[in-house]
Amino acid sequence: MLTLDKLHIVQGEFSLTADLSVPTGARIAVMGPSGAGKSTLFSTIAGFIRPTAGRILWNETDLTRMAPGDRPLSILFQDQNLFPHLSVVQNLGLGIDPKLRLSRADHARITQALARTGLQGLEDRKPAALSGGQQSRVALARALLRARPLLLLDEPFAALGPALKAEMLVLVAEIAAEQGTTILMVSHDPDDARSLCPDTILVADGKTLPPQPTESLLNNPPEALKAYLGP
């Protein structure tokens, strides 16, 4: 279970509070107007921003002062998810051991992950030689190998077309089901939220509201969300 315990994030004029918990294995969409602080919230959970007050807990473990790489989570950003100068295998290897000391068993796991994400035969390519969809798959495969219990998706598929994006979301759902991963996903698209996430966290007006059923929230949106979603 992920718990945001009386969390308060302040950055200059910007301020955001969060006091909620997310059950293990849940798939949660995070919605809200631009600039409301969705990415800031993710950066705080992932450890790039230190909160002004409050704690971040995974089950009983306090993550608040933990280094980003030690936290029980993987995060996929909007861009720069791969190192462009490293091959696909090396990029995936970093998910197993940051020092890239890979055993034979590790290589076998990488091969499996590549097969699972439909990337066979692309082992030695550099990211620039992959399509946008393939790059997203490599990033997902790395998350698969890291097998951390929490996965944060900060719009990693925003640059993909609708069909590819839907394909990725299906893959995410499958992987999450296999590994029992808890998912938090920033979303601008109500359809994405509906398809993958039964529950939604709303970020607006400096507050983070606890998860509520996505369907009823979208059918009956509060003022802040209504303005953002449009008619």
Add this chain to the structure above:
Amino acid sequence: MGSGARALIWPALAAALVAALVLVPLGAVTIRAGGFGGLRGGDLSALWFTLWQAAVSAMLSCLLALPVARALFRRRFAGRGPLISLLGAPFILPTVVAVMGLIAVFGRRGMVNAALGGFGLPEFSIYGAHGVIVAHVFFNLPLATRMVLHGWQSIPSERLRLAASLDFGPHEIQRHLEWPMLRSVLPGAFLAIFLVCLTSFAVALILGGGPGATTVEVAIYQAFRFDFDLGRAASLALVQVAICVAALTLTARITRGESFGAGLDRPLATPLGQGALLRMQDGLAILLATAFLLLPIGAIVVRGLPALADLPPSIWAATRISLTLATVSTLLTLALALPLALAAPRRRWAETAAMLPMAASALVIGTGLFLIARAFVNPTSLTLPVTLIANATLSLPFAVRILLPEVRTLQNDYDRLAASLGLSGFARLRYLTLPRLARPLGFSTGIAAAFSMGDLGVITLFSDGRTQTLPLALFQLMGAYRMDQAAAAACLLMALTFALFWACDRIGHHADPR
């Protein structure tokens, strides 16, 4: 977050070492000088000459760069690319070699005076104040040209198209597009050149040196070597530091870290300057600038190559010493520059430490180290270590300046990803930092190696004439008027310097996995 403190150990050590290398000699100089009491009347004129020759050199370089840069911007011709690359060459050309080349062209028996004599005109002397200025323009005209050319290229082509659609003539283009650009570029170019010329030593030592053409650096050398008046040398060193610090402060105020933009060689949206007169004017500017840069180098090659076989064996010993010095001092520069550059975007003190050597000059550090060394040993026995330390320290600011923008990009792009994967320490250096910085590392290594290889500075204070680097050996051959051998040594030095730079730069490109 967690490994933050541990990651700062290396930059802190490097900063402490740089601070010691600069501030300890400065302290020694300050104590020995005990104020400015040791100065003589002649030293005031050295101060005056240092300031005005730097101002005139910078002004002339900028003024002459204008027509050349404009011509290179407007015209497309075969060899334009190589010519622009060639403009970078004087930056790494050893000073002694360039001065020799200028003497070959502008000297008493050079082709310029032969031509002047043919027209019955009075002889031009390369020695004295104007010689120093000609040499400074030789080194800095290319730098100014590149800066101004970047300025021209940074004018968006859309704006030139707009100008064409509004039927602007050359005067309107000048007024609305070119002048605003020049106003932002020229002060930076002027100050950069002014700063370099303030600490000019080898040029002023060979071409100047007499009354009215002695820089403060040369005055330090003379007080040292001819009068052995260490108190006066120390006072002069303080004067030099004061000039540098004042000029640096001025520069920091006036230039606001403007970038000169990448030189995109996109085709011009509209052809500019189509008149026959303008064409001729541009052609002449390019021709004269090219001749000014190439003739001195060519003159040395022509005279030196045949004499290569006659070089005394001592030259080869000096060559070995120079190559070793350049290698070790470059490694030291890198060992200091990399941790400081990596820390600088977040820690102000790291950048300050890296720029600290700019407050001193070669001879200031040399004087300080001499004063310290002689308390313990015979300074001559430390000639090579001291030269090495001074070279490494003085090329540090250049190396860090080259690395810093790339480090910023690297950290903006990949810090979060690296942190989220737990990539840190040596693995981060190996798999992220070094591959991504390969090119600027190769380039700055090449610059540092070329500087060290061609340097004629501190060693002149310490050497007894027996411990020689290649530039010092060349300087002594010139002093003995063995000009054929000197030209041959100059060829050798030039070839080795360019080869070192080229090899480092190539390795950087090769190691870049992109």
